[in-house]
Amino acid sequence: MERSRRWLQCRSTPSSGLGESVKTKSKPARDAGGSATLLEVARAAGVSAATVSRILNGGARVSEAKRAAVEAAIAALNFKPNALAQSLKRGRSLTFGVLTQSVDSPFFAETLLGIEAALAGTGYEPLIASGHWNPQEEADRLRRLLARQVDGLIVLFGKLSNDELQRFALHVPVVATGHELRSPRALAFRLDNELGGYMATRHLLDLGHRDIAHITGDLAHADAVDRLAGYRRALAEAGVPYDERLVVQGNFKEPGGVMAANRLLDAGVPFTAIFAANDQTAYGAHLALYRRGIRVPDDISLIGFDDLPSSLYTTPPLTTVRQPMFDVGRLAAQALLRMVEGEPATLDELPELSLVVRETTRRLR
Missing domain, CATH: 1.10.260.40 (lambda repressor-like DNA-binding domains)
Incomplete structure (x- = not known):
């Protein structure tokens, strides 16, 4: 009995090894x-x-x-x-697919920064893919993003048609830039590139220039076509005849600007100013002029389009038409956030283009 009582005491009073019970x-x-x-x-x-x-x-x-x-x-x-647990609870991946055209382009980099700024603090993260201005590649990249269970798509420019964008919108909401489209699950918008081309050319005309060359972008792009139309409208309003010898096609990139400017100079048709279809084209044209010993703006005035961050630091700083791509990216992401929450496909007021006068243009002597 005594042994049984000691056994029961040991069972009921655990010891810490110091003669005290442990809780x-x-x-x-x-x-x-x-x-x-x-x-x-x-x-x-x-x-x-x-x-x-x-x-x-x-x-x-x-x-x-x-x-x-x-x-x-x-x-x-x-x-x-736990982001995964939160997304499973919501039935969402908390990711947006973003189709850009070239991740190394400073133009698209500004837009991507605007998207990131709009998504900061929302729990959503962007997944980025490049389409390289190839419609088949763009469609393939969008299908891959859908396979990742993204909650929505942002399509930055590109060559997909509105009908193709609508088909992707059957799966998730879509916001696209560089297009014009509005439906319950697809929203697209573009800035007024014709007005931008007009503003650039009008600036040169106001400085007294009449022989104004234009290096276009790739004319398979609507933006390039619209900027050329703005150039022609400004000339017509000023009573300046359109001279097709002063219009040379580029490709929106620096090497294209170099080659186009060389073609203009080799043609022997006199001009006193160049409107380049974008800033990167203007950088290339400026290099070609420099190599020929032609000074900007003393001999030739030069204006670009976009107002990329580096345009402030060229020598001399580039006059350009500002296209607020950071704001474009921000607005696109904000619109998609509303759409994935079930709100109507609406867009805040679009930012306006503006002329940024720096030091590559001057009044004609």
């Missing part, structure tokens, strides 16, 4: 990475776990004091939400 205190479970849990954040902030979850998902209407307490707790505990 086990339960702790909130941590995730596999050892970071704080949502429940710990809720306790530290003095709110419910459901409130923390709603704040993280952007759907909670709470006082600023509660929101501040949750944000402080997240920072103090180094809490990192």
